[in-house]
Amino acid sequence: MAMASQALVSSTFANVNSAKDVSFSSAFSPSSLRCNDAMPRMTVSRGIRVASCAVESLEKEKTSYATKVTRNANFAKLQAGYLFPEIGRRRAAHIAKYPDAKVISLGIGDTTEPIPSVIAEGMKAKAQALSTLEGYSGYGAEQGEGSLRAALQKFYLKLHPDTGVKASEVFVSDGAKCDIARLQMMFGADVTIAVQDPSYPAYVDSSVMMGQTGGYEADSQQYNKIHYMKCTPENDFFPDLASAPRTDIIFFCSPNNPTGATATKKQLEELVAFAKKNGSIIVYDAAYSIYISDDSPKTIYEIPGAREVAIEISSFSKFAGFTGVRLGWTVVPEELLYADGFPVIKDFNRVMTTSFNGASNIAQAGGLACLSDDGWKAMEELVAFYKKNVEIIVEAVTSVGLTTYGGKNAPYVWVHFPGQSSWDVFAKILEEAHIVTTPGSGFGPGGEGFVRISAFGHRENIVEAAERLKKLFG
Numbered sequence: 001m002a003m004a005s006q007a008l009v010s011s012t013f014a015n016v017n018s019a020k021d022v023s024f025s026s027a028f029s030p031s032s033l034r035c036n037d038a039m040p041r042m043t044v045s046r047g048i049r050v051a052s053c054a055v056e057s058l059e060k061e062k063t064s065y066a067t068k069v070t071r072n073a074n075f076a077k078l079q080a081g082y083l084f085p086e087i088g089r090r091r092a093a094h095i096a097k098y099p100d101a102k103v104i105s106l107g108i109g110d111t112t113e114p115i116p117s118v119i120a121e122g123m124k125a126k127a128q129a130l131s132t133l134e135g136y137s138g139y140g141a142e143q144g145e146g147s148l149r150a151a152l153q154k155f156y157l158k159l160h161p162d163t164g165v166k167a168s169e170v171f172v173s174d175g176a177k178c179d180i181a182r183l184q185m186m187f188g189a190d191v192t193i194a195v196q197d198p199s200y201p202a203y204v205d206s207s208v209m210m211g212q213t214g215g216y217e218a219d220s221q222q223y224n225k226i227h228y229m230k231c232t233p234e235n236d237f238f239p240d241l242a243s244a245p246r247t248d249i250i251f252f253c254s255p256n257n258p259t260g261a262t263a264t265k266k267q268l269e270e271l272v273a274f275a276k277k278n279g280s281i282i283v284y285d286a287a288y289s290i291y292i293s294d295d296s297p298k299t300i301y302e303i304p305g306a307r308e309v310a311i312e313i314s315s316f317s318k319f320a321g322f323t324g325v326r327l328g329w330t331v332v333p334e335e336l337l338y339a340d341g342f343p344v345i346k347d348f349n350r351v352m353t354t355s356f357n358g359a360s361n362i363a364q365a366g367g368l369a370c371l372s373d374d375g376w377k378a379m380e381e382l383v384a385f386y387k388k389n390v391e392i393i394v395e396a397v398t399s400v401g402l403t404t405y406g407g408k409n410a411p412y413v414w415v416h417f418p419g420q421s422s423w424d425v426f427a428k429i430l431e432e433a434h435i436v437t438t439p440g441s442g443f444g445p446g447g448e449g450f451v452r453i454s455a456f457g458h459r460e461n462i463v464e465a466a467e468r469l470k471k472l473f474g
C-alpha cells in the first residue's frame with residue numbers, strides 16, 4: 001500500500017483546482033480558503049498573511065498495481081485541463097512569483113457582489129422553516145417545486161407574451177452547466193454538433209466526453225466531427241449559416257460568452273429557420289439574458305416556430321450572484337420531437353428523474369425570491385452595477401486605441417489584439433499589470449487574437465484595473 005505523507009502546500013497551490021479567488025490582502029480570511037475539512041494554518045511572510053493547508057502529498061509512493069478497468073478513450077481526447085482551472089494555475093504561479101502584488105481577477109466569470117438581501121431573506125426563511133416540524137421537507141420533485149416552475153412560466157410571459165412556455169416544460173436544476181452535461185447524456189454519442197466559435201467550453205468538452213467527436217487536431221485546434229461556426233467582427237459575430245453543414249444539435253449562446261455579442265431577432269429567425277430546414281435541435285443558452293438592454297430577444301421562444309426546434313437553458317448564477325448557491329433551469333417544449341415523433345421532453349424528464357434528485361429546496365426558495373417584484377428589482381440593480389463596470393473597462397481600453405466588442409448586453413468585454421496570440425497577451429497583462437483575464441483562444445480557435453475581460457468585480461478593483469490597462473497599453 002502506498003504511504004500517504006503529509007506536506008504543507010501554500011494556499012496558492014492548494015486552491016488551484018477550485019479556480020476560486022484568494023486575495024492576499026489584509027482582508028483575507030482563512031475561511032475563504034478551501035482546506036477540505038481543516039482550517040488553514042496562518043503564517044506571516046514578508047508582512048503578508050499566508051494561508052497553508054495540510055494536504056496529502058501528491059508524491060505518494062509509486063505502486064505497480066493497476067485495476068483492470070480501461071480508461072474511457074474519449075477522456076484521453078480532451079486537451080489539457082478545462083480552461084478555467086488552467087487560468088487558476090497560471091494565476092497561482094503568478095502570485096507565488098509576486099507575493100506582494102495585488103492581483104485583480106477579471107478572468108473566470110464569477111460574480112463578486114453580495115446576493116441582494118431580499119433574495120437572501122427568502123433562503124433564510126426556508127432554512128429556518130426546515131428546522132421545524134411543519135416546515136421540514138425532504139426530497140422534492142426532480143423537476144423542481146411547482147411554485148418555482150410557475151414563477152418561471154410567468155418570467156417567460158414577462159419577457160414576451162408569445163413564448164408559450166408552460167410550467168410543466170420547465171425543469172429546475174442545479175445550474176446551466178450541469179444541464180448541458182445532462183442534455184448531452186440524453187443526446188448520446190451518435191449525434192453531430194455545431195458550436196459558435198468561440199464559445200463557452202462546456203459544449204465542446206461535454207461533447208468530447210460523450211464520444212460525439214473524433215480526435216483533436218493540433219493544426220486547426222478543433223475536434224473532428226464538431227462543426228465550429230466562426231463568429232468574428234467580420235460577420236457581426238453571427239455565423240454564416242448559408243455555408244454551415246447540417247448537424248443534429250446546434251449550441252447557441254446569446255448574449256454570448258465570451259464575445260458578449262447578442263443575436264438580433266432577425267438573426268434568431270434565421271437560426272430557427274436553419275434548424276427547421278435541417279431538422280436540428282438548438283440548445284439555446286440564455287444564461288446572460290438579463291443583461292440585454294436593447295430590443296434583442298431575451299429568449300429563443302420569442303421567435304415563432306422555436307418551440308419545435310429549441311431547448312433553452314438558463315441560470316440564476318449571473319442574474320443574482322447564485323454561482324455558489326447553484327440554481328438554473330431548462331425548458332423543453334412539448335412540441336419538440338425526435339425523428340420518430342417521440343417527445344424530447346419525456347426523455348429529458350427521464351434523465352432528470354434518474355440522474356438528478358431535485359435542486360436544493362433552499363436554493364429554490366431563493367429562486368422564488370428572485371422572481372418576486374422586489375427580487376427582480378434587486379437583480380436589475382445588481383446587473384446595472386456590473387454594466388457600469390463594463391463601461392469603465394470599455395472606456396479605459398478604447399481610450400488607448402484598442403478595439404472592443406460585446407459589453408453592451410453582457411458582462412464581458414471582448415478586446416481585439418489583431419495578429420497577436422491570446423495567451424501571449426494574457427501573459428503580458430498578468431505579468432505587467434497583475435490582472436487575470438481570459439485568453440480568447442481558450443474558447444476555440446476563433447477566439448485567437450482576443451482577450452476576454454470580465455466585468456464581475458468590486459468597483460475599486462475595476463477602476464484600478466482600468467487604470468493599469470491604460471498605463472500598460474497607453
Ligand SMILES: Cc1ncc(COP(=O)(O)O)c(C=O)c1O
Pocket residue numbers: 109174175176177178200253257285287314315316317323327328
Ligand atoms: C454561457 C454560460 N452558460 C452556462 C454557464 C454556467 O452556469 P451555471 O452557473 O448555472 O452552471 C456559464 C457560466 O459561466 C456560462 O457562461
